[in-house]
Amino acid sequence: MLEFDYVIVGAGSAGCVLADRLTRCGRLKVLLIESGGSDARFWVKVPLGYAINVSNPAVNWGYQTARDPGLNARSISWPRGRLIGGSSSINAMAYLRGLAQDFDDWGAAGADGWDWATARAVFDRMETHSELTEQGRKKRGDGPVWVSDxxxxxxxxxxxxxxxxxxxxxxxxxxxxxxxxxxxxxxxxTVRHGLRWSSADAFLRPALKRPNLRVVRNAEVRHLLGEGRAVNGVLYDHKGKAQTATAHREVILCAGAINSPKLLQLSGIGPADLLQRHGIKVRHDLPQVGRGLQDHxxxxxxxxxxxxxxxxxxxxxxxxxxxxxxxxxxxxxxxxxxxxxxxxxxxxxxxxxxxxxxxxxxxxxxxxxxxxxxxxxxxxxxxxxxxxCRPTSRGTIEIASADPKAAPVIKPNSxxxxxxxxxxxxxxxxxxxxxxxxxxxxxxxxxxxxxxxxxxxxxxxxxxxxxASTVYHPTCTCRMGRTGAESVLDGRLRVHGVPGLRVVDASAFPNITSGNTNAPTMMLAMRAADLILEDAR
The missing domain is CATH 3.30.560.10 (Glucose Oxidase, domain 3)
Structure with missing residues (x-):
């Protein structure tokens, strides 16, 4: 059994940020588990390779929605990144923070501490802009996320x-x-020197040099471990063997808006009726897990x-x-x-x-x-x-069975x-x-x-x-809010009623932002790291 301070599930847009920020001090041991493989692929790094990556089963989960009544009962392809960097390694790289009102709406929805003034300060700290001026190309800012004109x-x-x-x-x-x-x-x-600049490039690459970070690729988490409601580890498959990892402080789900609610439900945290239907013991009846799905x-x-x-x-x-x-x-x-x-x-x-x-x-x-x-x-x-920009329809993510390898049922309710x-x-x-x-x-x-x-x-x-089809922006399936009756997380991204567990990814959005979601997801993770370290102290 492996022991760490923090276990992070998912090396995507958010997970890479946390792996970097939590290991900087050198005192905390962190395990980062990724279900996919390396992002060192030619068409991943080439900016126009998006058109190839989005249909390549080697680098994404290849999800399909259930037949959607609002879209003439069509089933839509929903690719999500399954490699180091997650969806930031296969997306179209457009960098948009979103509108100021998006984040003020988060605060109004019960996500305390997530208004625009707070989010803007994190964006400013996170970014480096490569801009074209009359005097030539100039650099503005000194953050790890490279945004190019x-x-x-x-x-x-x-x-x-x-x-x-x-x-x-x-x-x-x-x-x-x-x-x-x-x-x-x-x-x-998010392009630097002609190459895609993913969350892995911005955050994970520097962190890999630190001895207190361990990254396990091609490893699929089955479910969360712990006593009662508390979570203190994960069970995962790696190289054909079941392995366990213990988190002395917290487990942090960064598996995305589809897989984070799936893992919670597989672990007995979610709507009781759904869990019982699939023969899963209810650890905590949290009815909003997998609810509230929004997409563009x-x-x-x-x-x-x-x-x-x-x-x-x-x-x-x-x-x-x-x-x-x-x-x-x-x-x-x-x-x-x-x-x-x-x-x-x-x-x-x-x-x-x-x-x-x-x-x-x-x-x-x-x-x-x-x-x-x-x-x-x-x-x-x-x-x-x-x-x-701002859809009001809400869908669901639900496990199809107790088998961790089974794809969940995605109902966008468009x-x-x-x-x-x-x-x-x-x-x-x-x-x-x-x-x-x-x-x-x-x-x-x-x-x-x-x-x-x-x-x-x-x-x-x-x-x-x-x-019409998705723009690949699923969000809100473990959204922040005030109580467990109306949401999954509090404003510090802790799962209501489940000690030792947070969710840090786009599933935490209370509402979808107006534009592309990669930038706000990295922002959310960067602020989450601040909150986690505050709580650790």
């Missing part, structure tokens, strides 16, 4: 998206994370272009070869830039108090094969996408509220306006597939139900 490497066609925004009266902004970030601009990305949904439209786009390069074998050679020699070119080049937050109407829609614009068109492989079109094209149906239509209306803008009409040949300009609101909602 890649404007100088964006496709020439992407300028059309910015001009279209100006046609429609939207502000064109230089940084989505600056105050007053309503508007459209080039996305900033987006719908995309593609168009064939009269002017060259990235299809001229990526849609042809010779072009791909040339781009590959350029990348290997210089770490620049099309492969060095993530898929989402332009976008931002906009309001669907003047009466909206906050931005309601996030946009993604890509200077390339493509299809997806039956096996999930991305196939870039030979002819030039582009894609425009929109997601409602578009189950009238408000979400309305904002889905508004998101499509925004895309209609962009498609009609002077700057995009000037370069557009015709729609590829469904044409948003040929649809009224009812048809747009039908199309959203038929084709």
């Amino acid at each position: 890649l404007t100088d490497q964006m496709a020439a066609f992407s300028q059309n998206f910015l001009m279209a925004a100006q046609d429609l009266g939207y502000a064109v902004i230089p940084d989505h994370n600056a105050p007053g970030s309503d508007g459209i601009g080039y996305y900033r990305s 949904l987006a719908l995309s439209y593609q168009f064939q272009s009269r002017t060259p786009t990235l299809n001229r390069t990526l849609g042809r074998r010779l072009g791909r070869l040339q781009a590959g050679v350029k990348y290997i020699l210089t770490r620049k070119g099309p492969l060095a830039v993530p898929v989402n080049q332009v976008g931002g937050f906009v309001r669907s109407g003047e009466e909206d108090r906050l931005p309601t829609i996030q946009l993604y614009f890509n200077p390339v068109s493509y299809g997806v094969s039956a096996k999930g492989k991305t196939i870039v079109d030979r002819a030039s094209g582009y894609q425009i996408s929109a997601q409602p 578009l189950s509220t009238a408000e979400d149906q309305r904002t889905a239509i508004e998101a499509c209306n925004v895309l209609q306006r962009f498609a009609q803008s002077e700057s995009l009409r000037a370069v557009t040949q015709q729609a590829k597939g469904p044409d948003p300009l040929a649809m009224d609101d009812a048809a747009l909602l039908d199309d959203f139900r038929e084709r």
